Amino acid sequence: MNVLGLFYYWVFAVLLMVGFYAVIAKPNYVKKLIGLSIFQAAVFLLYITMGKIEDGTAPIFQAAENVYSNPLPQVLILTAIVVGISTTALGLGIVVRIREEYGSIEETDIKERDRK
Amino acid sequence: MTTIAHHLPALQVIVPMLTAPLVMLLKPAGLARAAAIAASLFAFAIAIAMTMGVLDGHIYTYRMGSWPAPYGIELAVDRFSVLVLLIVTGASSFALLAGQRSVDADISHDRQPLFYSAWLLALAGLSGIPVSADAFNIFVFMEISSLASYVLIAGGSNRRALPAVFKYLIMGTIGATFYLIGIGLIYLMTGTLNLEDMAQRISGVEDVNPIIVAAGFVTVGLALKAAIFPLHVWLPNAYTYAPNTVTVFLAACGTKVSIYLLLRFDLAVFQGNLVEHAFHFAAFLMPLAVLGILVGSTVAMFEKDIKRLLAYSSIAQIGYILLGASLVTIAGLTASTLHIFNHALAKGTLFLAVACLATQCTGYRLSQLGGAAKKMPWTAGALVVSGFSLIGIPGTAGFISKWYLISAAYEQGSLGIALIVVLVISSLMAVVYIWRIVESIYFGEPTSDLSSVREAPIAMLVLTWAAALLNIYFGLVPELPVSLSSSAADILLGPTP
Amino acid sequence: MIVLFGIFLLTLLVITALAIVRNDSLYAAVILNGIFSLLMAASFFLLDAADVALTEAAIGAGISTVLFLGALALTGELEKSPTKHRLLGTAVVAIPTLLIIFAFFDIPQFGASDAPVHQHVGPWYIEKTPEFIDIPNAVTAVLGSFRGYDTLGEVFVVFTAGIGVLFLLSARPLARRNEPFVARDPHKGLRHYLVPRVVGRFLIPFIFLFGLYVQFHGEYGPGGGFQAGAIVAASLILYSLLEGERRCLVVIPSGALRWLVAGGALLYGGVGVVGMLLGGNFLDYNVLASDPVKGQQMGIILIELGVGLTVTGVLLSVYHAFAGRGKL
Amino acid sequence: MTGADLIALALVLPLVGAVAIGAAGKIGPNVREATTLVTAGALAWIVWSLLPEVMQGGRPSLLVSELAPGIEIAFRVEPLGMLFAALASSLWIVNSIYSIGYMRGNNEKHQTRFYIFFAIALAAAVGIAFADNLFTLFLFYEVLTLSTYPLVSHKGDDKTIRSARVYLGVLLTTSIGLLLPAIIWVYTVAGTGTFAPGGILEGKMAGPTVGLLLGLFVFGIGKAAVMPVHRWLPAAMVAPTPVSALLHAVAVVKAGVFTVIKVIIYVFGVDFLFAEPSSAWLVYAASFTIIAGSVVALRQTNLKRMLAYSTVAQLSYVVMATAILKPLAEIGAAVHMVAHAFGKITLFFAAGAIYVASKKTELPQLKGIARRMPWTMAAFTVGALSMIGVPPTSGFVSKWYILAGAFEADNYVVIATIIVSTALNAAYFLPIIYMAWFLKEDTPPAKEHGEAPFAAVLALTITAFLTLAFFFFNAPVLDLERQLVQALP
Incomplete structure (x- = not known):
């Protein structure tokens, strides 16, 4: 169990890194947004991992006495997922408008076109 | 039966928030605008009512859904919160009341209900942060305010607003996510999200790695949102290309709320619990503050576009706020929170005056504003007064905070002297960049025909001057902000050992 | 068994994420992103978070993909410019990652029932929900x-x-x-x-x-x-x-x-x-x-x-x- | 009316006047100028009616607001401030009369704006005079700087703007960069900034830091024009002459030296400073400025610039006198403020009158001008003699006291400086007088002219008369300022 636990946390760190890298280094706006969603998804994993309890079940009460995992991180992440998709949707809206005005969604092109 | 006064903290947020969906449905645009103004003024009135309450020694707490903290979400309003609330609701009301011309110029009538709806959401989000006492709830409201701000900025008529807002969106989301990671790590170690509960529980686990890392993540994430140098790169373009009214609103309070949060976390939650936290905090922020002051002022001195010039000046002014905070003394924090208030006042007024200029002038370059003062003497006058306040000329609000800042620095001995030198140099730089504006509008050669230029609409002028006079009023009678900010400093540093 | 399955899912997650970043066809990246979300949802399910898993599947894999595709239809589907700031990007990314790894040294053991999160606030909800709300x-x-x-x-x-x-x-x-x-x-x-x-x-x-x-x-x-x-x-x-x-x-x-x-x-x-x-x-x-x-x-x-x-x-x-x- | 009411009235009246002038400007120039004169007269009357109380040792005061614990906007009339306020407000009347002649005679633009800012500047001067603490003083000091900027940049052409930029740049840089930190330093160390006879710093600091703080003050008060922060004064000469006359011979520069005296007497305390060796440099700095200013004045060919450098030198007389730190010298410093004001305003009035009548600005052009403008040049002569310190002019009185103070302190540097500078003053003023009265014009002027407009001549005659009268009737001033010294142990 411990191995798996460590694995969850390490994967969180790796995904965070991959997503963050894409946001910073990729000049394509859509790619940046995808990177951002990976970046956020990594954080979701962190929260959900910490809410898990050994031999627990989902916090939905059943007849038998059970050990339930912590519902609070799950609630927080439900909210965070929705916040994430909202940001993505708005970001995509902006990207579409940028494409209409500039004819490109590459950061490099846009910087060049603004310099003129 | 509970009284209205009991509900004030909740009403502060839900009045603008629940008006937003209504505004979206309203047609024509005038009606939407009127509803937005009404909601904003109502929120302003609530902020004033709570200010009077806290000045009487009251501390507002409110349990959402009647659940006890830390299980439910608690709202808490103290003297520091009301200071920020006053800025947020006041800036929104002034900007909305003055903004009709500017909004009409940038946004067509059929889109205005959406715009005003987003405005109210930004207002609700920005006021939701200072009233909340729950770390995750703050995140949610931070996102409401951020998303709404992106929408507002994207309303600018220049296409460059779009890449600017995209950059802001990316950096803002990174900042918020960092904050979320930090909160997660703290939650992992303490099991709570309520700020007060958190502060108590951290003291049991203060020296473990996750908490130290969490302090770092929260600080950096909020620093991104607050445009602290060198994480400020989103700010200049966002302020420059946003519609003028939006710039007035956001320049006055957008970053202030994040700074508020930064101080709350670093001083009220971590301070006193983490080993040598004050030292780390100061060592991290002070160099950034000094660099921000110097770099922001330098760029502003050479900038040709008036809005961008003022935006870079904001970066320098944010540096002042941080510099005071990084001293981690009562005097320093008083100066810092006082400057939050005074800078909001000065910068808001400056951008209001710019909005007035923009109703008549062809562009925002200093050269394009040449000679505008001849045709628009009142606008120019307000610009000068608020410029004085930004420089810190005595008799204006800006001077008071500068006075406190220098006094606070004197207490620091030789390090303080170095800081005073920085403050003095940057004040002189402020003289230079403000004077470039003054000279160009008073003595500059007009680049285009000025015969059709008239004074800005009377409603805008009245509000701009009201704001300008507030700069003077709080320069001569600064009792209110000073008493709020000195007790804010007490709150932040806790009972002095 | 669950351990193995968990590790399998996580490995796939990392591989998918890397594939998304390295791929220069945006369509492929978007579809892979959908798969990423599904894998994430499955992982959540393993961690007892049924609600979150359902949400991640519906929103991450479903709606998000639709939105991305809708936007791509308007913007074009290929990433043109090469990756910039490789070094800078790596450096900036490395700092928070190292910090996080530093943080891992003191965190409570995974699933441990004596972790702070299972001591404070959380259990209260489990305990009081039947009494106050009864769902x-x-x-x-x-x-x-x-x-x-x-x-x-x-x-x-x-x-x-x-x-x-x-x-x-x-x-x-x-x-x-x-x-x-x-x-x-x-x-x-x-x-x-x-x-x-x-x-x-x-x-x-x-x-x-x-x-x-x-x-x-x-x-x-x-x-x-x-x-x-x-x-x-x-x-x-x-x-x-x-x-x-x-x-x-x-x-x-x-x-x-x-x-x-x-x-x-x-x-x-x-x-x-x-x-x-x-x-x-x-x-x-x-x-x-x-x-x-x-x-x-x-x-x-x-x-x-x-x-x-x-x-x-x-x-x-x-x-x-x-x-x-x-x-x- | 009580003293507090009078103080409030003295501060508000010029501001009300400014608004009234703005309104009257819409009606017509006569109404506007009548408003200015009425305001000036009323202000002088109010200020003078404070005098009896102060003469009897009263100290009327007024607390406006407390900004923070210990930081107040407050006023208190003491002998030195009384003198300064009376001087500035009285000369404003004369100067207004002169301005009418000058501005009309020159057909200047924006005359309404000119009168408005003049009134604001006067309000600021009164505020400086009556300030009870460093904070209030600084407040009005900056208002004075800013309100005179539009006056200096009045013409609005490129050259004027460049000079006005120097003016504002130097004054703001020194005040924000040096004076403000000095003031806050005092507040931090002493816990207060309220002026007190005998000073507030004794026992709170010692050693070289005292000298450093004194330096921050002396150079921070750019208006006192101690070299090297004197550059704004020649630059300000681009302003119309009435501005140079009242502001740069009386209100602004006197506000500078006034502040220096005030800080030395009421913040440091004369005895404390005298006992502190690190403050000795001030005498040398002032002496240097006197000699150097005079030498530079000697080499000028432009009349107004020469007068400006002469002002630089004369201001340092006041600073030097103060720095002697002996009672007689302090009286001398206060009296010199008055004496120099009468003489210098006369000289500027004369220079302006010459410009209005003949458009001449350079010294060599002045040959034989006295035959065309005898009244003007007679007044000029009186003013020049006062600068040199020849009896029976006001300049003699103050020099006498300063010398007496220097002997009391056995300060030979001061004595030598006074002798040398008197010689230099004579060297640059006497040739002009000689030239004007005894040489013939090289070429007849393009346009025949006589005296300047009547209002201008009237004004300069009055001030010349005052210069002479002060030699004989200086007892009230001396009485008043002795209180200053009596307050010292």
Whole structure:
């Protein structure tokens, strides 16, 4: 169990890194947004991992006495997922408008076109 | 039966928030605008009512859904919160009341209900942060305010607003996510999200790695949102290309709320619990503050576009706020929170005056504003007064905070002297960049025909001057902000050992 | 067994993420992103987070993919410029990652029942939900009532995004302010393809029904307004894809969508205000009925409905905003 | 009316006047100028009516608001401030009469704006005079700087703007960069900034830091024009002459030296400073400025610039006298403020009159001008003699006291400086007088001219008369300022 636990946390760190890298280094706006969603998804994993309890079940009460995992991180992440998709949707809206005005969604092109 | 006064903290947020969906449905645009103004003024009135309450020694707490903290979400309003609330609701009301011309110029009538709806959401989000006492709830409201701000900025008529807002969106989301990671790590170690509960529980686990890392993540994430140098790169373009009214609103309070949060976390939650936290905090922020002051002022001195010039000046002014905070003394924090208030006042007024200029002038370059003062003497006058306040000329609000800042620095001995030198140099730089504006509008050669230029609409002028006079009023009678900010400093540093 | 499966899923996650970043076809990246979300959902499920898993699947894999594809249709599908700032990017990324790894040295053991999160606040919810609210799903109880204010905020985040996209995409491009709009042919759908049409028509009512089930079953099992909203919206989007956008707009015209968006948010807020008027605090459901527990249940049903309406409305509006935009 | 009411009235009246002038400007120039004169007269009357109380040892005071614990906007009339306020407000009347002649005779633009800012500047001067603490003083000090900027940049052409930029740049840089930190330093160390006879710093600091703080003050008060922060004064000469006359011979520069005296007497305390060796440099700095200013004045060919450098030198007389730190010298410093004011305003009035009548600005052009403008040049002569310190002019009185103080302190540097500078003063003023009265014009002027407009001549005659009268009737001033010294132990 411990191995798996460590694995969850390490994967969180790796995904965070991959997503963050894409946001910073990729000049394509859509790619940046995808990177951002990976970046956020990594954080979701962190929260959900910490809410898990050994031999627990989902916090939905059943007849038998059970050990339930912590519902609070799950609630927080439900909210965070929705916040994430909202940001993505708005970001995509902006990207579409940028494409209409500039004819490109590459950061490099846009910087060049603004310099003129 | 509970009284209205009991509900004030909740009403502060839900009045603008629940008006937003209504505004979206309203047609024509005038009606939407009127509803937005009404909601904003109502929120302003609530902020004033709570200010009077806290000045009487009251501390507002409110349990959402009647659940006890830390299980439910608690709202808490103290003297520091009301200071920020006053800025947020006041800036929104002034900007909305003055903004009709500017909004009409940038946004067509059929889109205005959406715009005003987003405005109210930004207002609700920005006021939701200072009233909340729950770390995750703050995140949610931070996102409401951020998303709404992106929408507002994207309303600018220049296409460059779009890449600017995209950059802001990316950096803002990174900042918020960092904050979320930090909160997660703290939650992992303490099991709570309520700020007060958190502060108590951290003291049991203060020296473990996750908490130290969490302090770092929260600080950096909020620093991104607050445009602290060198994480400020989103700010200049966002302020420059946003519609003028939006710039007035956001320049006055957008970053202030994040700074508020930064101080709350670093001083009220971590301070006193983490080993040598004050030292780390100061060592991290002070160099950034000094660099921000110097770099922001330098760029502003050479900038040709008036809005961008003022935006870079904001970066320098944010540096002042941080510099005071990084001293981690009562005097320093008083100066810092006082400057939050005074800078909001000065910068808001400056951008209001710019909005007035923009109703008549062809562009925002200093050269394009040449000679505008001849045709628009009142606008120019307000610009000068608020410029004085930004420089810190005595008799204006800006001077008071500068006075406190220098006094606070004197207490620091030789390090303080170095800081005073920085403050003095940057004040002189402020003289230079403000004077470039003054000279160009008073003595500059007009680049285009000025015969059709008239004074800005009377409603805008009245509000701009009201704001300008507030700069003077709080320069001569600064009792209110000073008493709020000195007790804010007490709150932040806790009972002095 | 579960350990192995978990490790397998996580490894796949990392591989998918790397593939997304390295791929320069944006379509492929978007589809991979959908797969990434599904894997993530499965991982959540393993971690006892059924509600989150359902949400991640519906929103991450479903709606998000649709939105990305909708946007890509308007922006082009290939990444042109090479990656820049490789070194800078790596350096900037390395710092927080190292910090996080540093943090791992002191964290409580995974799943340990004596971890702080299982000592404070969390157990209270498990313990008190039957007493105060009496519904089986503790997540719904926390979401709807104990932290109902967060959820209200969340609805308004969605609402903000919705009006934001509407606002952005109602702007006329500056370059062609004076030209008429070239909208895509609104009648065109997949109607002349027989197989998708038949299968799709068959599926849509079931998806819709499933959405309603998720909506109203949220107190007993995984689900609730967000998931339901996403599923209902998905069924309508599918309808629009098959039958053409115009027909979909006949079913729910854009004016009605606006009412849906605003109405859901207002319903939620309204429940809170009613609580206030009846003498409680904002979002206090105890006062809604004579029996506090009944009041809680009623409140949760109402606010979940509000959530569902707004989410459906916003997602459909955003979809139509993208779909109705002429390609440039 | 009580003293507090009078103080409030003295501060508000010029501001009300400014608004009234703005309104009257819409009606017509006569009404506007009548408003100015009425305001000036009323202000002088108010200020003078404070005098009896102060003469009897009263100290009327007024607390406006407390900004923070210990930081107040407050006023208190003491002998030195009384003198300064009376001087500035009285000369404003004369100067207004002169301005009418000058501005009309020159057909200047924006005359309404000119009168408005003049009134504001006067309000600021009164505020400086009556300030009870460093904070209030600084407040009005900056208002004075800013309100005179539009006056200096009045013409609005490129050259004027460049000079006005120097003016504002130097004054703001020194005040924000040096004076403000000095003031806040005092507040931090002493816990207060309220002026007190005998100073507030004794026992709170010692050693070289005292000298440093004194330096921050002396150079921070750019208006006192101690070299090297004197550059704004010649730059300000681009302003119309009435501005140079009242502001740069009386109100602004006197506000500078006034502040220096005030800080030395009421913040440091004369005895404390005298006992502190690190403050000795001030005498040398002032002496240097006197000699150097005079030498530079000697080399000028432009009349107004020469007068400006002469002002630089004369201001340092006041600073030097103060720095002797002996009672007689302090009286000398105060008296010199008055004496120099009468003489220098006369000289500027004369220079302006010459410009209005003949458009001449350079010294060599002045040959034989006395035959065309005898009244003007007679007044000029009186003013010049006062600068040199020849009896029976006001300049003699103050020099006498300063010398007496220097002997009391056995300060031979001061004595030598006074002798040398008197010689230099004679060297640059006497040739002009000689030239004007005894040489013939090289070429007849393009346009025949006589005296300047009547209002201008009237004004300069009055001030010349005052210069002479002060030699004989200086007892009230001396009485008043002895209180200053009596306050010292």
